[in-house]
Amino acid sequence: MSKVIRIGTRDSELALWQAHTVQKKLNDLGYKTEIIAVKSDGDIILDKPLYELGITGIFTKTLDVAMINGKVDIAVHSMKDVPTALPQGIIQAAVLERANTLDILVHKGNFDFLNENGTIASGSLRRKAQWLNKYPTHLVEDLRGNVNTRMQKLKDNNWNGAIFAAAGLERINLKPSEFIDLDWMIPAPAQGAMLVVAMQDDEYVLDAVGQLNHLETEIATYIERQFLRTLEGGCTAPIGAIAKYNEKDDTMYFKGALFSLDGKQKFEVEKTVPLIEWKKLGFFAAKEILEKGGAQLMEELRSQLKK
Numbered sequence: 001m002s003k004v005i006r007i008g009t010r011d012s013e014l015a016l017w018q019a020h021t022v023q024k025k026l027n028d029l030g031y032k033t034e035i036i037a038v039k040s041d042g043d044i045i046l047d048k049p050l051y052e053l054g055i056t057g058i059f060t061k062t063l064d065v066a067m068i069n070g071k072v073d074i075a076v077h078s079m080k081d082v083p084t085a086l087p088q089g090i091i092q093a094a095v096l097e098r099a100n101t102l103d104i105l106v107h108k109g110n111f112d113f114l115n116e117n118g119t120i121a122s123g124s125l126r127r128k129a130q131w132l133n134k135y136p137t138h139l140v141e142d143l144r145g146n147v148n149t150r151m152q153k154l155k156d157n158n159w160n161g162a163i164f165a166a167a168g169l170e171r172i173n174l175k176p177s178e179f180i181d182l183d184w185m186i187p188a189p190a191q192g193a194m195l196v197v198a199m200q201d202d203e204y205v206l207d208a209v210g211q212l213n214h215l216e217t218e219i220a221t222y223i224e225r226q227f228l229r230t231l232e233g234g235c236t237a238p239i240g241a242i243a244k245y246n247e248k249d250d251t252m253y254f255k256g257a258l259f260s261l262d263g264k265q266k267f268e269v270e271k272t273v274p275l276i277e278w279k280k281l282g283f284f285a286a287k288e289i290l291e292k293g294g295a296q297l298m299e300e301l302r303s304q305l306k307k
């Protein structure tokens, strides 16, 4: 059989770059492919309510619906944008080798604001909370849109800087020379990783795409997303997590944290365990946080974030 694998993607520059990367890898393996780009806010036509199928993610739902309706065979996502529970019938087909996991501050060449009263921009609860935790006197302005839009808004405003995922800017060559690595900031679970999803009964496609899977990244992101899933229970809270395999001593390093919205409260876990313990690492780390006060903070966050 040699069917054409239809690759679903959103139409932002970053999403298209990611889809083309998957396309090239499949082509190199001898598969025929076609890119199908959907408008990010495209129409959703389905004969069942989204919640019945477990479709929740704002970045992923249009593609979930396209796949369930048979319009595309796979979808390529930034893994950190994908809800931890996938819709019914859709499964993780491959996690690609991870790129840069760091958040960076893109600035305007002047560092005075780091000690004084600065204003930076970010639309992410996780970034805002961590910034305010480190710089309690600063202002964090809201900033939304795709990376191109956000970079333009930074130029148009008098903010001192804005926070981006290094991976996104590097992929589309938008990373300017004026930036600093925020190595103290805990990234979003699965930041820097790309996920390919497919229908669970599509053997041909699962076999093709499975060849792109990077085991080390799959395991690290599994741990980070297990941590997230155990903590959040369906609410988008300020949560960071990073897992890293260390080849030298065959161990898995993990750091994860939960913050209050204003950054004043922080519950953190950091540990290194033998690799064989990876399967429950994210779960136990989350339990530890819940026990030392995180459960109460999650309660507060749920009522603050409910609209």
Ligand SMILES: NCc1[nH]cc(CCC(=O)O)c1CC(=O)O
Residues within 6 Å of the ligand: 078, 079, 080, 081, 147, 163, 164, 165, 166, 167, 168, 169, 190, 191, 192, 193
């Ligand atoms: N939420 C938007 C988003 N989703 C994935 C990336 C970049 C790629 C990645 O982090 O894996 C970005 C941009 C950003 O956070 O600055």
